[in-house]
Amino acid sequence: MASATQHRIKKRALKTAHFLGLFLAMSLICIPGLWVVLNSFRPTIEIMAKPPVWMPQSLSLDHYRAMFGGAGEGGIPVMTYFRNSLIISITSTVIALLVGMAGGYAFARYSFKAKGMMFVALMASRAVPGVALSLPLFIIFGRTGIIDTHFGLILVYVAMNVPFTIWLIDGFFRQVPKELAEAAEIDGCTRWQAFWKVEFPVARSGIASAGIFAFLTSWNEYALASQLTRSTTSKTMPVGLLDFTSQFTLNWGGMCALAVLMIIPALLLTFVVQKHLIAGLTFGGVKG
Amino acid sequence: MAQVQLKNVVKKYGALGVVHGVNLDIAEGEFVVLVGPSGCGKSTTLRMVAGLEDITGGDIVIGDRVVNDLPPRERNLAMVFQNYALYPHMTVRENLGFSLKIAKKSQPEIDRAVDEAANILSLTPLLDRKPGALSGGQRQRVAMGRAIVRQPEVFLFDEPLSNLDAKLRTQMRVEIKKLHQRVGSTVIYVTHDQIEAMTLADRIVIMRDGHIVQVGTPLQVFENPVNTFVATFIGSPPMNLLDGTVQAGQVVLADGTTIPLPPGLHIADGRRVQFGVRADNIMPEGHALPPTAHMAFVDMAVTLTEPLGTETLLYATLAGTEIQAKMLNPRPVSPGETMRFGVALDKCHIFDADTGLNLRG
Amino acid sequence: MFRAKLPPWLVLLLPAFIIILAVVAIPLILSLYSSFTPYHLTRPDTLWKWTGSFNYIKAASDANFWKAFGRTVLLLTIALNTEMLLGLGLALMVSKVTRGQRALRTAMMFPMMFSPILVGFQFKFIFNDNVGLVNNALQSLGLTDVAIPWLVDGNLAMFAIIFAEVWTSTSVFAILILAGLFAIPQDPLEAAKVDGCTPWQSFRFVTLPFLMPFIYIAMAIRSLDVARAYDIVQVMTNGGPARRTELLWTLIGRTGYVDARMGYANAMGYIAILMSIGFTIYFFLKLQTARRELGMGEM
Numbered sequence: 001m002a003s004a005t006q007h008r009i010k011k012r013a014l015k016t017a018h019f020l021g022l023f024l025a026m027s028l029i030c031i032p033g034l035w036v037v038l039n040s041f042r043p044t045i046e047i048m049a050k051p052p053v054w055m056p057q058s059l060s061l062d063h064y065r066a067m068f069g070g071a072g073e074g075g076i077p078v079m080t081y082f083r084n085s086l087i088i089s090i091t092s093t094v095i096a097l098l099v100g101m102a103g104g105y106a107f108a109r110y111s112f113k114a115k116g117m118m119f120v121a122l123m124a125s126r127a128v129p130g131v132a133l134s135l136p137l138f139i140i141f142g143r144t145g146i147i148d149t150h151f152g153l154i155l156v157y158v159a160m161n162v163p164f165t166i167w168l169i170d171g172f173f174r175q176v177p178k179e180l181a182e183a184a185e186i187d188g189c190t191r192w193q194a195f196w197k198v199e200f201p202v203a204r205s206g207i208a209s210a211g212i213f214a215f216l217t218s219w220n221e222y223a224l225a226s227q228l229t230r231s232t233t234s235k236t237m238p239v240g241l242l243d244f245t246s247q248f249t250l251n252w253g254g255m256c257a258l259a260v261l262m263i264i265p266a267l268l269l270t271f272v273v274q275k276h277l278i279a280g281l282t283f284g285g286v287k288g
Numbered sequence: 289m290a291q292v293q294l295k296n297v298v299k300k301y302g303a304l305g306v307v308h309g310v311n312l313d314i315a316e317g318e319f320v321v322l323v324g325p326s327g328c329g330k331s332t333t334l335r336m337v338a339g340l341e342d343i344t345g346g347d348i349v350i351g352d353r354v355v356n357d358l359p360p361r362e363r364n365l366a367m368v369f370q371n372y373a374l375y376p377h378m379t380v381r382e383n384l385g386f387s388l389k390i391a392k393k394s395q396p397e398i399d400r401a402v403d404e405a406a407n408i409l410s411l412t413p414l415l416d417r418k419p420g421a422l423s424g425g426q427r428q429r430v431a432m433g434r435a436i437v438r439q440p441e442v443f444l445f446d447e448p449l450s451n452l453d454a455k456l457r458t459q460m461r462v463e464i465k466k467l468h469q470r471v472g473s474t475v476i477y478v479t480h481d482q483i484e485a486m487t488l489a490d491r492i493v494i495m496r497d498g499h500i501v502q503v504g505t506p507l508q509v510f511e512n513p514v515n516t517f518v519a520t521f522i523g524s525p526p527m528n529l530l531d532g533t534v535q536a537g538q539v540v541l542a543d544g545t546t547i548p549l550p551p552g553l554h555i556a557d558g559r560r561v562q563f564g565v566r567a568d569n570i571m572p573e574g575h576a577l578p579p580t581a582h583m584a585f586v587d588m589a590v591t592l593t594e595p596l597g598t599e600t601l602l603y604a605t606l607a608g609t610e611i612q613a614k615m616l617n618p619r620p621v622s623p624g625e626t627m628r629f630g631v632a633l634d635k636c637h638i639f640d641a642d643t644g645l646n647l648r649g
Numbered sequence: 650m651f652r653a654k655l656p657p658w659l660v661l662l663l664p665a666f667i668i669i670l671a672v673v674a675i676p677l678i679l680s681l682y683s684s685f686t687p688y689h690l691t692r693p694d695t696l697w698k699w700t701g702s703f704n705y706i707k708a709a710s711d712a713n714f715w716k717a718f719g720r721t722v723l724l725l726t727i728a729l730n731t732e733m734l735l736g737l738g739l740a741l742m743v744s745k746v747t748r749g750q751r752a753l754r755t756a757m758m759f760p761m762m763f764s765p766i767l768v769g770f771q772f773k774f775i776f777n778d779n780v781g782l783v784n785n786a787l788q789s790l791g792l793t794d795v796a797i798p799w800l801v802d803g804n805l806a807m808f809a810i811i812f813a814e815v816w817t818s819t820s821v822f823a824i825l826i827l828a829g830l831f832a833i834p835q836d837p838l839e840a841a842k843v844d845g846c847t848p849w850q851s852f853r854f855v856t857l858p859f860l861m862p863f864i865y866i867a868m869a870i871r872s873l874d875v876a877r878a879y880d881i882v883q884v885m886t887n888g889g890p891a892r893r894t895e896l897l898w899t900l901i902g903r904t905g906y907v908d909a910r911m912g913y914a915n916a917m918g919y920i921a922i923l924m925s926i927g928f929t930i931y932f933f934l935k936l937q938t939a940r941r942e943l944g945m946g947e948m
């Protein structure tokens with residue numbers, strides 16, 4: 001019986017190790033983020049205190065009040081940034097999804113020469129680092145006058161998101177048997193109707209996951225936005241974060257408040273489509 | 289070569305009991321077949337022996353070790369899974385040789401075992417394919433092969449032949465029997481197929497709803513079913529059961545027809561029973577086995593015939609119940625024709641109408 | 650009647666190609682051209698002066714450039730591998746959890762929602778030598794009483810950057826690998842157990858081959874935007890102190906925007922672009938091979 005008890009002890013040890021490992025990992029994942037949230041509610045003096053104040057003494061909404069009031073913090077127009085971010089992210093996501101759906105459908109349903117090459121070229125276009133792309137875009141946008149406009153940034157974000165969107169959606173359309181659309185056509189649908197009535201609904205969760213990725217990319221992008229937007233008319237929130245810094249100081253509490261404002265929409269959206277997210281990535285990528 | 293014992297083994301999924309206290313002693317080298325309706329817990333029992341499912345209660349002994357807490361690899365057994373469970377990323381050859389590779393056998397040794405198994409199972413031309421490129425039956429053969437390259441103490445088979453065509457199935461059945469005779473390992477084998485169960489088994493175990501109903505040699509369970517469940521489950525076609533009441537040593541059926549009780553049975557008057565007779569023991573006069581000492585005769589109208597070649601299966605109605613009977617040396621029978629049937633009483637059974645238990649004991 | 654002649658796939662792909670042409674291809678051609686000129690932002694006429702491969706030769710003989718290049722490759726190698734291993738471990742641990750797994754999965758995705766620039770600020774503060782969370786914690790626990798110069802010392806700063814990068818991106822790996830773990834059929838794993846595998850052997854011979862495509866997908870996705878690290882580095886150290894954390898991207902950014910030497914910056918940019926595309930193509934090819942291994946069909 002010795003080996004049976006041994007097994008039991010080993011099992012228990014493994015269980016404990018599992019729990020501890022998970023606890024440690026989750027702490028590492030959550031603490032830096034939660035720390036940001038916490039600091040957005042603490043007065044700057046307390047954040048900067050030395051020796052550190054571990055137990056928050058006074059929580060307040062001061063940073064939020066200052067942020068939305070626009071007073072006292074050099075009048076950072078947070079709501080304008082928020083609106084810019086929202087307009088740019090949503091518009092570019094919708095357009096990227098439409099363009100991506102068309103492209104993904106083409107890759108999934110038609111065979112043509114150099115398909116593999118085209119696919120890789122498409123992906124490679126996404127791999128161009130933002131900072132390297134921003135140099136020539138800066139020049140071109142400056143010449144054509146679309147620098148510092150919503151339109152310019154939307155255009156860039158659509159181009160950034162299309163390849164990945166095509167990849168995910170392509171994988172999903174492949175999951176939908178061709179016969180399904182064919183059956184619908186025999187039943188009297190046009191090709192167009194067959195797509196919207198039969199293939200689109202089945203591929204919906206792939207489209208949802210592509211959508212959230214596109215949204216998060218646009219919402220959080222910094223390298224290009226920082227060069228292509230200059231004024232409050234088009235600055236997005238990631239760029240706005242820099243308003244809280246000056247040469248030598250950094251308004252950490254205020255920055256945290258803006259950070260929370262940035263995270264909340266992303267968090268909500270991710271939570272809503274969480275299930276689609278995993279399904280979308282799995283199908284899009286592996287079975288594709 | 290090891291004995292396998294199940295002592296009061298219980299399996300529960302949460303509150304749902306799936307196996308309720310199974311007791312079974314399997315001798316070294318014995319070939320035991322588990323049968324039972326779908327969902328009765330056969331696979332679960334097998335998987336508990338394999339160590340793939342924790343047991344909720346009881347003990348499992350393999351050889352002389354209680355293996356309740358041992359992982360599968362320390363139980364020295366091979367298993368053929370109901371749904372193949374092949375490694376999709378390995379070729380057939382790698383699938384077959386995998387367990388030997390894990391056991392750190394030398395490459396020539398592995399090659400020899402794999403080639404031999406591939407030969408037995410006619411898999412040689414498929415050795416370099418991946419499972420994705422095989423048909424259902426071919427996959428099943430690979431799954432079989434994976435078990436037989438090893439020479440474990442215990443073989444577990446979960447419906448290993450269910451996807452093969454009739455010819456291949458017969459062939460494989462013979463191969464399994466030969467394999468068992470050659471290696472002499474203990475075998476636990478799950479099947480739905482009557483013929484497989486009857487031809488392969490040293491002993492048959494009949495399960496229902498997580499209980500063992502009867503254990504015995506194929507002939508025992510066929511000839512002496514403990515209750516109506518076994519009587520109708522084992523044997524094809526299933527045993528005919530007629531409702532009736534005992535009156536003065538006879539069974540009175542619903543329409544007043546009387547059939548004498550089988551010899552040696554004494555049952556109190558008024559008891560409600562079921563009279564059980566297999567198709568082989570109720571035959572039309574002139575197309576039957578030679579009559580025995582204990583015969584009874586009934587007239588029945590034939591409703592349907594199923595010619596099977598050397599014999600014909602007759603469907604007839606007796607006291608409102610449909611009955612199947614066999615006709616040897618068949619002649620054409622037209623539906624509606626009334627024939628006189630002889631019943632071999634000494635092969636018949638009387639079951640209690642309420643409990644279903646065989647009253648012969 | 651012109652439209653009718655185009656094959657449908659081309660019509661469908663056209664919008665995508667037009668946008669990518671406008672936003673990626675044409676600018677890249679422009680930057681390729683300007684990389685052969687001494688183009689200076691403040692002196693537009695320099696765009697018309699052809700200097701051939703001068704900028705490239707200059708970059709190739711610039712020790713700072715090569716240091717940044719080497720550092721970038723090193724950072725990517727360390728970060729991607731660490732993320733992969735940690736993501737794998739995390740996914741394995743989460744997959745074993747029976748109760749509350751949904752909540753864990755959501756928490757696991759938390760860092761993905763953070764803008765890289767925000768991550769940069771966040772860790773700049775966490776690793777601040779004076780009031781940062783890390784030093785505060787170490788000092789309060791009595792592990793040290795000096796202020797560790799996390800963002801000042803070259804190696805420590807590299808470590809802090811990698812830490813931040815790993816923090817944001819491990820969840821991408823974890824999620825994809827978790828999706829992979831859910832997609833693994835159980836029977837081959839059971840067969841492996843019966844075939845005599847130890848848990849480690851089951852993992853090595855069955856689970857891992859199944860996970861490989863998922864790992865490559867994660868690598869491919871990550872390689873599409875490895876340059877996100879630029880945002881983090883720019884905020885945390887901006888390549889400093891004294892170029893000790895200079896990466897290709899921060900070097901390009903500074904040369905282009907601060908020094909306004911666009912031609913030279915574009916030349917270096919091209920090298921960065923080729924490196925990124927190389928990474929991407931490599932992982933996509935790997936992904937295809939891994940899929941074929943599992944018989945999952947062609948791309």
Ligand SMILES: Nc1ncnc2c1ncn2[C@@H]1O[C@H](COP(=O)(O)OP(=O)(O)OP(=O)(O)O)[C@@H](O)[C@H]1O
Nearest residue numbers: 301304306324325326327328329330331332333370
């Ligand atoms: N993980 C599980 N959770 C709950 N119930 C389960 C689980 N696995 C099996 N069962 C139930 O246990 C019962 C026995 O299942 P088992 O697979 O052993 O049947 P079986 O006799 O092998 O049937 P078949 O002949 O169809 O293969 C079934 O009713 C099944 O629904």
Ligand SMILES: [Mg+2]
Nearest residue numbers: 330331370446
């Ligand atoms: Mg079963």
